Amino acid sequence: MPVWIRQTIDSVVCSVVSEAETTDAGHQIAKGLRAGDVVALIGDLGAGKTRLVKAVAEAWGVSRDDVNSPTFTLIQEYAGRLPIRHCDTYRLRNAEEFADLGLDELFASDGIALVEWSDRVEEYLPRDRLQIRISIDSLTGRTMEVSATGPRSREILSSFAAGSQG
Numbered sequence: 745m746p747v748w749i750r751q752t753i754d755s756v757v758c759s760v761v762s763e764a765e766t767t768d769a770g771h772q773i774a775k776g777l778r779a780g781d782v783v784a785l786i787g788d789l790g791a792g793k794t795r796l797v798k799a800v801a802e803a804w805g806v807s808r809d810d811v812n813s814p815t816f817t818l819i820q821e822y823a824g825r826l827p828i829r830h831c832d833t834y835r836l837r838n839a840e841e842f843a844d845l846g847l848d849e850l851f852a853s854d855g856i857a858l859v860e861w862s863d864r865v866e867e868y869l870p871r872d873r874l875q876i877r878i879s880i881d882s883l884t885g886r887t888m889e890v891s892a893t894g895p896r897s898r899e900i901l902s903s904f905a906a907g908s909q910g
Contacts, residue, residue: 746772748890748905754898755891756905762884766792769888770799773874776903777804779826780853781896782870784862787878792886793860796876800858801828813860818845827855839865872896 746769748756760766773796777783783800785793798811804824814820814832822828829850833842842865850857851870862869872894879887890905892898 746888748772750905751889754893754901755889756901757887757889759881759885759887761882763792763795766795766886767799767802770796771803772904773876773890773900774800774803776900777856777874779855780851781856781900782851782873783856783858784866784869784873784875785858785860785878786863786875788880791878791880793878796878796888797830797858797860800856801830804828804856819850821855827852829855829857830860831857832860833864834861836864839867843868874900 746758794813806822806824877889
């Protein structure tokens with residue numbers, strides 16, 4: 745099980761060494777999420793953003809096999825215990841194209857939104873969101889830095905990092 749280390753009041757970090765630990769981290773994060781929450785994912789190609797989305801969706805009752813990177817479709821919606829909306833902004837030419845996708849639907853209060861490559865569209869994201877930066881350490885090793893940007897995301901962070909070290 746991944747161990748979260750507190751960096752500041754608004755951030756924690758953990759290292760994972762396998763895809764199974766990445767899945768465990770996603771399940772831990774999912775426990776604190778509720779309808780209306782937004783998770784912003786940042787990381788290079790192959791960092792594990794979609795793997796983490798698969799784990800969060802799985803924790804909400806979506807089959808992991810149903811979750812695919814929406815690189816070409818831009819937004820996928822999965823029917824779990826509540827709607828999981830998964831967006832990939834990698835192929836967008838600019839942030840304004842993101843705004844044209846229908847942000848009211850993506851960020852609707854009845855579901856959870858997970859946005860890959862969120863740093864490309866940051867100005868259109870809700871101010872209060874959980875932000876996860878994934879860095880590649882090795883073939884299967886990753887470092888996840890999770891930051892809260894407001895009061896609700898601080899609650900989410902506390903829910904899975906309550907026993908964190910640091």
